[in-house]
Amino acid sequence: MSFDQERAAALAKEGFDLWQSGRLEDALLKYVAALDAADPSHYALPDYHGEFASVLATLGRDAEAHEQYQNSLTHALRQEPHGRGPAVAVARYSLGEQLLKMKQPQRALHVITQGVGRAGEHEWMLRVVEARALWDLGRRPESKQSAELAVLHAPSETKANDLRRYLAEILAVTS
Numbered sequence: 787m788s789f790d791q792e793r794a795a796a797l798a799k800e801g802f803d804l805w806q807s808g809r810l811e812d813a814l815l816k817y818v819a820a821l822d823a824a825d826p827s828h829y830a831l832p833d834y835h836g837e838f839a840s841v842l843a844t845l846g847r848d849a850e851a852h853e854q855y856q857n858s859l860t861h862a863l864r865q866e867p868h869g870r871g872p873a874v875a876v877a878r879y880s881l882g883e884q885l886l887k888m889k890q891p892q893r894a895l896h897v898i899t900q901g902v903g904r905a906g907e908h909e910w911m912l913r914v915v916e917a918r919a920l921w922d923l924g925r926r927p928e929s930k931q932s933a934e935l936a937v938l939h940a941p942s943e944t945k946a947n948d949l950r951r952y953l954a955e956i957l958a959v960t961s
Contacts, residue, residue: 794824798834805841813841832862832873836880848888855881875908882915891922910939921956930959
């Protein structure tokens with residue numbers, strides 16, 4: 787089979803533009819075509835799978851979205867086996883969020899804890915999912931600690947304030 791990276795990139799860009807304009811079904815077709823055209827070792831595969839997963843998740847096709855988020859993480863880890871790159875952190879975050887959406891906090895926690903301590907400047911993202919998963923599991927003090935770490939490691943004061951609002955219920959826990 788021959789692969790066409792330029793075609794794959796163009797199709798993925800079309801898919802992204804369609805997704806952003808709300809034409810989700812059309813976007814899906816473009817992502818399927820992009821993935822068919824892409825070389826299995828192409829550097830952009832984590833992005834293609836992640837974007838495809840986001841469209842599927844928006845459509846409520848959660849099992850398929852989960853599979854694509856898992857593919858995104860698999861490809862990101864193949865490119866960065868130590869799991870320290872931003873693509874790995876984003877893939878873990880996205881997969882964790884999808885698992886939370888699917889009411890699977892234990893699985894979300896498992897995905898996230900494999901990346902905690904390795905994500906560098908993206909650690910805060912993993913801590914957000916960790917806090918929510920621990921909350922859903924009834925582990926309130928640990929959840930609050932993770933939420934506090936997410937805020938502490940936020941990349942900006944604006945993001946820290948956003949996280950304080952988003953995680954307000956968790957941060958309000960008294961020990």
